[in-house]
Amino acid sequence: MEQVPGGPERQSSTSGLPSCYRHPGVETGISCTRCERPICPQCMVSASVGFHCPECVRGGSGSGHSASASRPRTVAGGSVAADPRLITKILIGINLAVFIAVQVVGNRLLDDLALVGRWPPAPFPATQGVAEGEWYRLLTSVFLHQQFWHIGFNMLSLWWIGAPLEAALGRARYIALYLLSGLAGSALTYLVASPTQASLGASGAVFGLLGATAVLLRRLNYDMRPVIALLVINLIFTFTFSGIAWQAHIGGLVAGIAIAIAMIHAPRERRVLVQYGACALVLVATVGMVVARTAMLT
Structure with a gap:
């Protein structure tokens, strides 16, 4: 305030951290506990243990797991929006x-x-x-x-x-x-x-x-x-x-x-x-x- 005058593969960055599989170039140290793919805060879905990626939550990751949550959630418990910005x-x-x-x-x-x-x-x-x-x-x-x-x-x-x-x-x-x-x-x-x-x-x-x-x-x-x-x-x-x-x-x-x-x-x-x-x-x-x-x- 101013005073008024008067299927993606794991990608590694130069820092050694992998990049989110859905957002290449976004570094992350967190992986989906189901498919183990790296995910950034935008993609994290809070789960009972760790975090899941949106595809695993929807049951569409191809990993053979069915969705255990009815709605994707952010790390703070909010709903994952189509336009997160x-x-x-x-x-x-x-x-x-x-x-x-x-x-x-x-x-x-x-x-x-x-x-x-x-x-x-x-x-x-x-x-x-x-x-x-x-x-x-x-x-x-x-x-x-x-x-x-x-x-x-x-x-x-x-x-x-x-x-x-x-x-x-x-x-x-x-x-x-x-x-x-x-x-x-x-x-x-x-x-x-x-x-x-x-x-x-x-x-x-x-x-x-x-x-x-x-x-x-x-x-x-x-x-x-x-x-x-x-x-x-x-x-x-x-x-x-x-x-x-x-x-x-x-x-x-x-x-x-x-x-x-x-x-x-x-x-x-x-x-x-x-x-x-x-x-x-x-x-x-x-x-x-x-x-x-x-x-x-x-």
Whole structure:
């Protein structure tokens, strides 16, 4: 978030890891427990023991096994979709549409949708801001961008990080992760930053996806060094460059990690309860921060 001024065969890669038999070039350390072919997070179907590939689940792998599950499931228990990147595409589309509207309408739209605690500053009577009852700003600011470089960086990050994560979690869990991470980033910004400092951008939500990706890779025993390096670089940028709402990045990151831990490590017999219970707790914490800050400002 930016502050606003004022039959395939096993294929091996160079790293030594095999490539997914359905997605050549995508490295993986996981194999189907039935046919033993390598499968990536997008193809994993959670089973009682290990993971199955979609073909084995449907009983069409030619291995002689019949399907033991009625529906394919992702590693987090979500349904395997025909287009596993649909929600990511929709989110990018919404962000681009709002950005175009900002270019057409101008600052008036920014004034109505950006995250700001109270405006104008004292001694003038405040008429705008979250503290004045405009709670919608906590969400609308997540889809709001002003500069080309800002939306370009965030949307590229959303595509690179979000698309594989959506495939691994499933649509419902993925959209819950994205929105709650964005809201948590907005809430922490509202709580800590100056009430007259406006901010906007999808960075809080993207940081939440980055934290969730680290949790997923750890669960799958993948090499953690690339994602850790990416996270460190982004945190350095967060605290080095001026004009960046670091509160949104940290709030989104913490929320994303917490939600991902619940989604990916939830016990099978209580999976839905644990997953959505964690989402509810993050939402309650977010609302708590907003209510506490509003009480301080009014």
